[in-house]
Amino acid sequence: MKGYIMKTIMHKSETRGTANLGWLNSHHSFSFGNYYNPERMSFGALRVLNDDIVSAGMGFGKHPHDNMEIISIPLEGALEHKDSMGNTTVIKKGDIQVMSAGTGIFHSEYNKNSDKEVKFLQIWITPNQRNVTPRYDQITLNNEDIKDNLYQILSPNDDDDGVWIHQNAWFHLGQFNEDHTENYTLKNNKNGVYIFVLEGNITIEKQELERRDGLGIWDTNEIKIESKSASKILVMEVPITH
Incomplete structure (x- = not known):
C-alpha cells in the first residue's frame, strides 16, 4: 500500500489459549472463556x-447468541446442529456453515458419531449491523475448487461465491502442493488479513508458518504465500483498526 509499510503479528500454535474439559479440547487464537489475554482480544472484526x-457423542448443549456472525468449518467427523430457527442439520468436512445471530438465537452442537471425534473451527465475526433478523445457511464445497487455488467461501454478498455475512469480510480456503506460490489481493485496502495454517508449512514475507500458526497482516494490498510442503490454509480478510 503506497505510503505504508506492511505490518504483521505472529501467533504461534503453542501460544494459543487452551480449554480441556474432558469431552472438549479447544485451542483459542483469541481471548475466549477462561482464556484472557489483553493483547489477543481480536484481529479487527475477527473476534473468535x-x-x-469434541469427543464421540458429546457436544455443546442449547445456548444463546446475539449480534455475532458465527461460522463453523468441520475438519473431521460430523457435527449435528439444532437451533431455535427450526434448523436441524449435520455438517461434515467440506461444508461451511454460517449463522447471523442478530436479535438472538439458541442453538446446540453435538458430535453426531458415537465412535469418533469431531474436529471443527468455530469463528466469530463482529457484524457491521446490529439486531438483524437471525438467519442460517450452509454450503458444500467441491474439493477440486480449493486445489492449488484460494477459493472464496465467504463474502458480504448473498449473490457471490460462498456463504455471506453482515460484514465487509472475505474468507478463502486453499489446499496447495509443495512449492506452490499464491498471491492474495485484498478486496479492501483498509482491511487486514489473518492467515491460519490448517496443515503443512508456508512462508509469508520471509516468515515461516507451521500447522495451526496464525499470522495477521495489514497495511498492504497484496500478500505472497509460498507453500513449502503440502498445505492447507484459511485466509480471513476483515475490517481492522490499529
Missing part, C-alpha cells in the same frame, strides 16, 4: 477463532 475437538 477456536480450534475444537
